[in-house]
Amino acid sequence: MGSRLLFALLAAVLGASCAVTALSPEMDAAHVAGEDASSAVEPDAQLASVDAASPSDAGEPSDAAEPSDAASVAPDAAVAIPPDAGVPLSELHHRADVALQTLLLRYYDQSSSYLKKATNDTAPTGYWVFAQGFDAVLDGVERTGGDHYRGLIETFFLDQAARGFTSSYYDDENWMALALLRAYDLTGDVKYRNQAESLFQHIESAWDTTCCGAHPGGIWWDSSKTQKATASNAGPVITGVRLFERTGNASYLTFAQQVYAYWSSQMVNATTAQVADHIDTQGAIVWWKFTYNEGLMIGACLAMYGQSHDVTQLALARRIAGFMETHETKPTSVGPVLFDGASCGGDCAQFKGIGYRYLALLEDKAPGAALSGSAEALWSLARSPTNLFAVDWAGPPPTVAPVEAAISAAQALNIWAKLQGADPSPPPTTYEAEEAVLHHLGLEASNAGFEGWGYVAGWNADGQWLDFHVQVPSAGAYDAELRYAAGAGDASRQIYVNGKTVFANEPFVSTGAWNSYATHTVRLTGLPAGQSTVSVIYAGSLGSSGFLNLDWLKLTPAP
Numbered sequence: 001m002g003s004r005l006l007f008a009l010l011a012a013v014l015g016a017s018c019a020v021t022a023l024s025p026e027m028d029a030a031h032v033a034g035e036d037a038s039s040a041v042e043p044d045a046q047l048a049s050v051d052a053a054s055p056s057d058a059g060e061p062s063d064a065a066e067p068s069d070a071a072s073v074a075p076d077a078a079v080a081i082p083p084d085a086g087v088p089l090s091e092l093h094h095r096a097d098v099a100l101q102t103l104l105l106r107y108y109d110q111s112s113s114y115l116k117k118a119t120n121d122t123a124p125t126g127y128w129v130f131a132q133g134f135d136a137v138l139d140g141v142e143r144t145g146g147d148h149y150r151g152l153i154e155t156f157f158l159d160q161a162a163r164g165f166t167s168s169y170y171d172d173e174n175w176m177a178l179a180l181l182r183a184y185d186l187t188g189d190v191k192y193r194n195q196a197e198s199l200f201q202h203i204e205s206a207w208d209t210t211c212c213g214a215h216p217g218g219i220w221w222d223s224s225k226t227q228k229a230t231a232s233n234a235g236p237v238i239t240g241v242r243l244f245e246r247t248g249n250a251s252y253l254t255f256a257q258q259v260y261a262y263w264s265s266q267m268v269n270a271t272t273a274q275v276a277d278h279i280d281t282q283g284a285i286v287w288w289k290f291t292y293n294e295g296l297m298i299g300a301c302l303a304m305y306g307q308s309h310d311v312t313q314l315a316l317a318r319r320i321a322g323f324m325e326t327h328e329t330k331p332t333s334v335g336p337v338l339f340d341g342a343s344c345g346g347d348c349a350q351f352k353g354i355g356y357r358y359l360a361l362l363e364d365k366a367p368g369a370a371l372s373g374s375a376e377a378l379w380s381l382a383r384s385p386t387n388l389f390a391v392d393w394a395g396p397p398p399t400v401a402p403v404e405a406a407i408s409a410a411q412a413l414n415i416w417a418k419l420q421g422a423d424p425s426p427p428p429t430t431y432e433a434e435e436a437v438l439h440h441l442g443l444e445a446s447n448a449g450f451e452g453w454g455y456v457a458g459w460n461a462d463g464q465w466l467d468f469h470v471q472v473p474s475a476g477a478y479d480a481e482l483r484y485a486a487g488a489g490d491a492s493r494q495i496y497v498n499g500k501t502v503f504a505n506e507p508f509v510s511t512g513a514w515n516s517y518a519t520h521t522v523r524l525t526g527l528p529a530g531q532s533t534v535s536v537i538y539a540g541s542l543g544s545s546g547f548l549n550l551d552w553l554k555l556t557p558a559p
Contacts, residue, residue, distance in 0.1 A: 087376075089421045093143070095379050096417040099410040100140045100149070101445075101453045102387040103133065104434075107403045110442030110458045113159045118402045119388065125403050127167050130160060131175035132350055132407045135357075138182045139414035144423045146186065151436040151469060153183050157192065158439070165195060168223040170206045171231035173199045177239045181246065193246060200243055203236050204255055213283020217262040221278060229278035230293040233263040237300035241307060253307060260304050264316065268297060273319035274327070290348065291338050291355030294324040299358040317362050324355060325370045330394055334380060335373025337393040345402065349391045353408030360415045367419055375416035378409050430483075430552040437467040447485065447514040447549070455485070456550045465496075465537035468553050472532065477525040477558035480534060483551040487514035491546025496535040497524055505543035517551060523558055 109116040114124040115133045125133075134156040140149040160176065167173050180196035183189070206220040211228075218228035219236060240256030243249065267276040267285065275297040277288035301317035304310070329336040338352040338359075352374070360371055374393055381395035388401040389409035398405070417423070432452040434443050442458030456466055472478060480495075489510045495503040503522055511518050524534070534553065538544045 089417075090424050092375075092413075092417040092420050093423045093425065095375075096140070096143060096410075096414040097148075097453070098387055099378075099389070099406075099413045100136060103136060103403075103406040103410045104152070105443050105445050105454055106388070107133075107406055108443055110440065113162065113438075113440055115403050115407075118400060120400045126172075127160075127163075128169065128172040128175050128347075129350060129404055129407065130156075131172065131179050132353065132411070133403070134160075134176070134179040135182065136353075136407050136410040136414065138179060138186060139411055139418075141186050142182075143414050143418040144425070147423070147425070147427055148432075149435050150186075151467070152438070153187060154437045154467075157183065157195075158437070165199060166202060169221065169232075170203045170219055170223075171221060171229060171235055173203055174232065174235040174239055177203070178235070178242070181239070181242050184246065193243075196239070197243060197247070200236070200239055200252070203232075203239075206232070207255075207259070211283075212279050212281050213285075215262075215266055217266070218279070219259060225281070227278040227280050230263070230267060230275055230296055233259055233267070234275070234293075234296035234300040237263070238296070238303045241303035244307075256303065260300055263300070264297070268316070268320070273316070273323045275320060275323075289328055289341070290351050291324060291328045291340055292351035294320050294328065295351075295355035295358035298324075298362050302358075302361055321359055321362055321368075324359060325368060328355070329370050329373075332373060332377045332381060332394045334376040336370050337374045337377045338370060339393070342392075344391055347404070349402050349404035350408055352393065353411035356408075356412045357415060360419060364419065367416075371416060371419070374412055378412060382409070430554045431468045431470060432552050433466060433468075433550040436553075437469070439466065440464045441466055444549070447487075449485070449515045449517050450549075450551050451483070452552060459538060459550070460547045462538060462540045465535055466550070468534045468536075470532050470534055470553070470555055472527050472529060472555065475527060475529045477523060478527050478555045479521050479558050480524050481519050481521045481554040481556070482508075482536070483517055483519050483554075484508050484511070485514050485517050485549040485551070486510050486546060487512065487516070487549070488547045491544075491548040493544050493548065494535075494537040494539040494542050495522055496537055497527070498532050501542075504539075508546070508548055514549060524555075525558075 106119055107115050109122055109124070111122070112124045115130050116122045117125045124130075137149055137152045137156055141153060157180075165173070165176060177196040177199040180192045180199070184192040184196070203219065206223075208218065208220055208225075208228075209216045211225070212218075219232045221227045221229040221232045237256045237260045240252045240259070244253035244256070267279065268274070269276075269287075274287060274289070275293040276285045277290060277293055279285050298317045298320050301313045301320070305313040305317070324338070325336070328339055330339040338355055340348050340351050344351075356371065356374060360367065363371060377393045377395070378389060382390040382393050382397060384390075384397035384399065384401075388398050389405050390396065390398045390401065391405045393409075430451070433456040434452060434454040436456070438456065440461075441456050441464055443454050444457040445454040447455075458464075486508050487510075491508045491510075492505045493508065494501060495506050502524060506520070506522060508520055509518065536550060
């Protein structure tokens, strides 16, 4: 990932009297030159959770002088609270939907087929942030039992495939591998697992025993070999175990065990259970407080515990969670919220969603106050009237917001709703176009009259189409009803089913306005039982013309 801290800003906060021996201008220059250009846009936003009164942040655990921490991070330190009894389950799932739908409607950019950096910046975000957005979509699919957002799994996969999956940052590749494995779990499509394996094999090649310090080992953070980070070590432990569980390839587990043994022994403070951010090439361990470091190490402990049933690994996960809940939260009127510092932006704005994910994995059966408080604060303190979310979960609400804040909020609210219980909404009766597989199309909700949470728009050129993956119980003929708006006049499209053109240039009569909708029905004969793909395509060579907003598809057996 890109820059996480700028040397000059750290020095300014810590003061001239505070030695920063663990960092160097050269190292931080390499961070700034990373692939995530967003980190160079707001340099002061890279600074996060550095205690100005604690010079030891530079090279020693910042809380090493606080012996009381040992008691506060005991294995059962998480304070269990009842489920969110004050908020109906349906409301929690509604909040999760709003957060995810806002992310997709406000940040998914048609021109780049990628997430954009911010509501006021259309440049594409970085690879690792897109992987987090992919994870947020997967959270929505999982939370709704596959009833919603499912087609967007393939959309996000294809969008990244068009840009390439390899990166010069090994942690970036691992974030994507984790998302791909979840995509495989939710769809059963082996292409996702295969791509995750390919990425993991590249990550394995970055293991090194020539650096750094008195105890060499670990996976490089980047191909330039500037540091070894928790993100590029604890993360691959999780991925390695999950790959082993899905492939049976024991080498993945062996590698995960090797990385875990090194990182847990070298980069977790034995007294406080704080997790280091990284070790530099001079062997200096850097103890920045970021929720995603503790979160990832919790995930690594749980992954290893799932294989070994070694209770010391579970106990370590609980101690790390105790550190997070004690030192990386802040109080609010609705409870404690995860917190990465007052000047948290750029990469840092994404960290809390990750920390929340793995804390929730640990506390699945007894969610703690930080999970509950964070979810409630996001909704009641950090949300704007247009459903943008602040980087600081305590608020106040923003007027513009980076995509990282939107993703983190969507992740947390979806995870929290799922923890409270299954989505009580009835199964959908239509296939929403905004949840289909999109190819260079836009998402909108600006013209009234649509159903669902939006519609597909921006559609008037070759190379633009969408795929509905539909299911029918038995083979036969089905009527496909398409709800649409054609506010600029008549339009037409190709209808393509399971690899064949069924209607070369099907007309969609003008509706007279973009907030006026009509339906058009075509008969699809010979659909097989099970899954089929119905595609609606702009094909200029076949006569496609006109703009079209598509709302949904509905299938009924032909009479």
